[in-house]
Amino acid sequence: MSNTSFYDLVASITERGRELIARRRGQSDPAQNVASMIDLCEALLSERGEASGLAQAAEILDLYQTLGEAEKLTLFTALLEKFGPNRQKLQEVVRRWLEDPAHADAGDLHYFSEAARQELFRRLNRAPGGTHALVHMRADLLALLAKHKYLAPVDRDFAHLLAVWFNRGFLVLRSIDWSTPAIVLEKIIRYEAVHQIHDFSDLRLRIDAPDRRCYGFFHPSLSDEPLIFVEVALTEKIPSAIGPLLMVEREFVRPEKARTAVFYSISTCQKGLAGVSFGNFLIKQVVEELRRDLPNLTTFVTLSPVPGFIQWLQSAEDLPVNADQRSALQALQELDWPDKTEETERLQKILEPLAAHYFLKAKRADGRPRDSVARFHLGNGARLEQIHWLADKSPKGLRDGAGFMVNYLYDLDDIEKNHEAFVKTGDVTASSSVKKMLKAEPKIRALVGVAPPPRG
């Protein structure tokens, strides 16, 4: 039985579970259910809710399980329209606030402008499984938001409340290894977003080898659900390609011999927590953790993809290449270019300076680097340490980053300084080797019309 069909099975089990709930409730009509739900939400916010709130909250969450996409839209629209602030009261408060512009306190303004749905969410959270249900509800909302932008205010309240609840102070760092419950490991397989894990055997190579580590943040109310996790390889030197790290047959490095910890994959797990930032804290805490366990470690780097490079090549109007180079880049359209030695040598000479340019000079309108992964690590105070040619030959690696990978270096002593420079001036802290790569950049610029290689 293949992995995929297994998860299909699980999905179908869940589906059956939902039908069951629907049937047990004696009303398999989701439209009716969403109406009941909205009534119950109003009751939960009323005084009646104070006495029997838990039961009502649990029922609301159960009913939610029976809704299809259309009913969810109905529900979220109701949350927008019927569960805002008390407008009459709010107008009065605003009037009062305007009467005294010197007034020191805007508390009334703040608390009376709070949408009732926030209190609703807080009451739903009291039910068993409430936190989990609300995170899923927001994931559903985010999926609808793309088409139904008017729901943004509901999402803003969701996002706010979840950020408050998933405050880093409440998160627990846990090591994930072969002694971890399968129910958690299964999710590591499912949520791994950078270098796919196929099954438990594959996973074991990532978490049970002597030179591998994995850590995740967990929330006490979601104990079987990692929020974010990072996979670490212990190596002697800074690695220049992903392939050797993921090889099945390889020599293990004895942990006490390792000098370098490589963060080669970071994945967030909960769509419903989009926008709640954990990665920053996770990497730093894992650095501390590893330093304590393995005092011989001296270097903490990532081995990261370059997800936006090809897109930049395709769309940038001021690509610093000449006509010959431009036409050479056409070769990237062939999927097998990495196999042609001559080709790769020519491309390397053109692309390495372009990559350095991409990181150091190409900026978005707001002055930040174009690369999302770069923005994340540089914003955390890391340094761009090395750029590696042909480091990821997977289809995804070639398609997005022309095979480039980079190391971002975390030196806890410099993090604050780097971060400040990055924030204030947009300056990217980079090693001299990266800067040198830039210097190889040809002087000819502003060539237009380079045909971008096709996607796929």
Next chain:
Amino acid sequence: MSNTSFYDLVASITERGRELIARRRGQSDPAQNVASMIDLCEALLSERGEASGLAQAAEILDLYQTLGEAEKLTLFTALLEKFGPNRQKLQEVVRRWLEDPAHADAGDLHYFSEAARQELFRRLNRAPGGTHALVHMRADLLALLAKHKYLAPVDRDFAHLLAVWFNRGFLVLRSIDWSTPAIVLEKIIRYEAVHQIHDFSDLRLRIDAPDRRCYGFFHPSLSDEPLIFVEVALTEKIPSAIGPLLMVEREFVRPEKARTAVFYSISTCQKGLAGVSFGNFLIKQVVEELRRDLPNLTTFVTLSPVPGFIQWLQSAEDLPVNADQRSALQALQELDWPDKTEETERLQKILEPLAAHYFLKAKRADGRPRDSVARFHLGNGARLEQIHWLADKSPKGLRDGAGFMVNYLYDLDDIEKNHEAFVKTGDVTASSSVKKMLKAEPKIRALVGVAPPPRG
């Protein structure tokens, strides 16, 4: 070594700890420390805080340990004055909101009127021990608030955030027994607010006897700190006095023979969480818990004090007594009246109807019962089941409640109905025996000038 001197010792240890921190920091001047703290708080909210926020947060919390009362006042005043919302931005948002009165969303109004201190608190919470520190900080604020009412907006934000964080969905119910760590039990001794526990031996009688139970709510980030706990006695019948329950030498009831669970003491533990309501949830969940463990239990009642009765007797202008009765009540001023048989018989006849009147008819301006304990349980949907004469002869019991105790009955089936009646009409649900007690009430009313018995 007596118990008291031990806690003095612990206090002095803590004191020494604070000095140590102060000295280590090389500046024992709290005034300077509070200035540093305020600077650090600003830095923590700035962009710099994003990179090295945890360290800054930890330092702020450390510095707080060195502050005296005066410096705390300085700090909280700064939180009020310097850490409000961005007023310029807020005015703009208010203007925009007024321009479109039909505007569906008040989100900008809400989020731009949020005081910066809320974000500050959230960032402080990220540090190890942050939650604990913030709860203590608010306890300090509450102590200052009585004299410095202008700090109320700061407390409002504290209270809001703590209520969101200590949402019932995050709390864990734990049984507290002789297998509980001493660090928790020590706090049960310290926080017991109704019937004092003297030491561990005394505590053991409350939690380690076969017919005793104790449960508390805990928060995952404060794992050694109960938030609220309830002590339960398993009995055959509804008890009519506290003395027999607390006796050292007594026959144990075999749990499987018990029919009644008596909640005879509920104590909240964290001053800093004042106003965050747990008791309602605690009692109901403990009822569920006990029902599952001991299916023979049929009755769930409290044995509660009547803390406001004497005060009412002293201050009520329309006490339904005649002149003779009034003068008879003078006897309550003698502390040994319960020992005089004749006296007590006379008093019982006068006081029982008065007690029934106190619960059923005497109301505050808002239409709620005058008794705080009554308001709590009746608001939870409990029923006033029995009123017991001379049920608590302790000095406190006599001074506050003339020795009366009452049972509030929790019948999960009626809770919602009772609660709704109470909320809508102010009606107190009471048993027929309590109502009958009221009928014995003398018809003469509105006597003024009854001299209240002196306190103490």
Next chain:
Amino acid sequence: MSNTSFYDLVASITERGRELIARRRGQSDPAQNVASMIDLCEALLSERGEASGLAQAAEILDLYQTLGEAEKLTLFTALLEKFGPNRQKLQEVVRRWLEDPAHADAGDLHYFSEAARQELFRRLNRAPGGTHALVHMRADLLALLAKHKYLAPVDRDFAHLLAVWFNRGFLVLRSIDWSTPAIVLEKIIRYEAVHQIHDFSDLRLRIDAPDRRCYGFFHPSLSDEPLIFVEVALTEKIPSAIGPLLMVEREFVRPEKARTAVFYSISTCQKGLAGVSFGNFLIKQVVEELRRDLPNLTTFVTLSPVPGFIQWLQSAEDLPVNADQRSALQALQELDWPDKTEETERLQKILEPLAAHYFLKAKRADGRPRDSVARFHLGNGARLEQIHWLADKSPKGLRDGAGFMVNYLYDLDDIEKNHEAFVKTGDVTASSSVKKMLKAEPKIRALVGVAPPPRG
């Protein structure tokens, strides 16, 4: 990567680990290692061992990892020859004992006849991982024992000590489910001996479905190693075939609707604990556990293979069949006979009475049933409840049991009675349906020469 190759990998990892130990020790010569080991064992038993015993024990266990089969034989032979009792002292004790035949106590005889290796094992057990290592050592010994029967006295001591240490009072029953650490689940996959589990996805169907349970016994010193486990299916009725239970796509039974718990697979895990009986205790405790969790369960049965049936058919000299029947049985040699309707009908008529005869009448020399699984369950006090035709069509099921499966019923009230009858008289307690099946048995007996169907 397939499942098999993964375990090969793990094996190769372990192999590399051993080489490592060998190399680290600076002597990759196992012959030398076994000599060192034997010296160290003597030292460990000497007075020197009292001071630095743990280090010596750990080193002995490490050295053992480097031994090949030949060296292990050397070691076990040394344990036999050099680590027996002190013979001189023993002779003296025997003489003394003989002098006083009325002597009440044989303590000296017992303690002075104990082989020194027992104390050696006990001292080895003190090292970290000692218990685990000793269990493996005995597994190695058992493998050698078949060829080298003279080692039996060493095994007898091993077996005795392990039985004492793995006393049921020290074992912990644990539920095995999807929250169990992968390191344990991996072993469930590996040790399943009845109905193969292919991988984690396959396992999940056995332990994570609502109508499945799995329980195992664990020893505190071997916390990642199940000793024995049983897989349970919750069903409405007593099942008559294994196929439907193991189907991937099937309707789940809601646990509260289930009336029957089916023990469909019991596997022991540790070869080194052969002869230490756990199964008896496991089944009974799981019955208790299930009864408490699911009070609606009324029936506890196995669904068991009949591993010795075909062999009996082949070898029994007094098979109660006539010549026609005998030749009909030839059909069993064709592996596809279950697909031929006519054939199966004819065979069923002949084989069902034979199966009943096999269980109820065919006995070994010692009067016990010929079937090993029958001996186990009947010896535990279970009753032979049903015999199912064509219940297991797997190659193994056909080859060993002609496709038969049976239910043994565990009725805790009758267990003792059944057991006593079985032990005293050899009587097999069986249901009336099984007895009736026997009556269909043809009267013609004692036919010789029926050609047994070939194996494989």
Next chain:
Amino acid sequence: MSNTSFYDLVASITERGRELIARRRGQSDPAQNVASMIDLCEALLSERGEASGLAQAAEILDLYQTLGEAEKLTLFTALLEKFGPNRQKLQEVVRRWLEDPAHADAGDLHYFSEAARQELFRRLNRAPGGTHALVHMRADLLALLAKHKYLAPVDRDFAHLLAVWFNRGFLVLRSIDWSTPAIVLEKIIRYEAVHQIHDFSDLRLRIDAPDRRCYGFFHPSLSDEPLIFVEVALTEKIPSAIGPLLMVEREFVRPEKARTAVFYSISTCQKGLAGVSFGNFLIKQVVEELRRDLPNLTTFVTLSPVPGFIQWLQSAEDLPVNADQRSALQALQELDWPDKTEETERLQKILEPLAAHYFLKAKRADGRPRDSVARFHLGNGARLEQIHWLADKSPKGLRDGAGFMVNYLYDLDDIEKNHEAFVKTGDVTASSSVKKMLKAEPKIRALVGVAPPPRG
């Protein structure tokens, strides 16, 4: 309520519990119970026991709770007389063994000479709480043994089995601190044998101060029961008296500043495990543990009493003192001698050389030191480091050791060497300062008739 009366209460609770069991059983006659017990023991060993053994074992253990001292004697006598080996079978085995004096194996001799009670104990151990019950049973037996020496063979079997079960490999070292469950801490208070702990407040000073540690060995089947524990003080220098260590008001040493770990109290907890040695392992493992946690620690010593010194002074026939000294020693009879400056100075000059003599030269018949504590630590490989004058002025300290205390030094590198010297030659490894103290010893010897100071 004082501490003592509390434990009386607990005792009375237990007593009531026993009566309860007796009454529930409907037969409060212990004599009848012991007869039933013996019958049940026989049944448990029979074949019937295989099916329903757990229930029988549980019943036997319950019945044991109802026995008084007389019945226990009856029971143990039955265990001696009725539960020995099968004598007929044993005689046969002995005969066979004698026939072949060259026989390599004494296995039959060993296994057929085993008393049936050993198997009985093993089967009793299977019941819930069995291990605990057997440990208590042996404690009862030991109490009877003093008067009824003929029970020794039963104790020998108990001792053997318990030593096998409580093998160090099964023990778990746990830190005991203020987070430890009260049910364990209560036992630390009760079992502390060296420097009394009065109550939980007193205990807290020993386990919850920053410069204190406590560790114990636990067995998985007795999780609430420490087997042995050691109390540790972290200090800068080797301490010379117990008083300052136990002072309530004292300066704490910051753990990272400590250089010395002082084992100032070791207590065994289970009378029923007398003779099973743990202390040796405990100290060494705690040394390892502390070294890892606090790498700044360099010195590991005890601060130990000298329990046999005064008794030796009283009884030794060859005390190396002259007549003047002898009469000076009379002063020890006055309990307040430590308060008289002149006296103590004189005594110190006489007693210090005597103490050194006591440790280094005074030996028992077997060549071992007379002091039991010295035998323990020197046997473990420790070195006698310092002898301290007036180090323990408690009544017990003065009465047993004339106020002397000593440090035994654990240097893991020398342990084996010291141990071997001690075992082979009886040589006591001592520091030069101790040896120097001996040289001050007066040359006059063999004075007889020194009047011993009276006890108490």
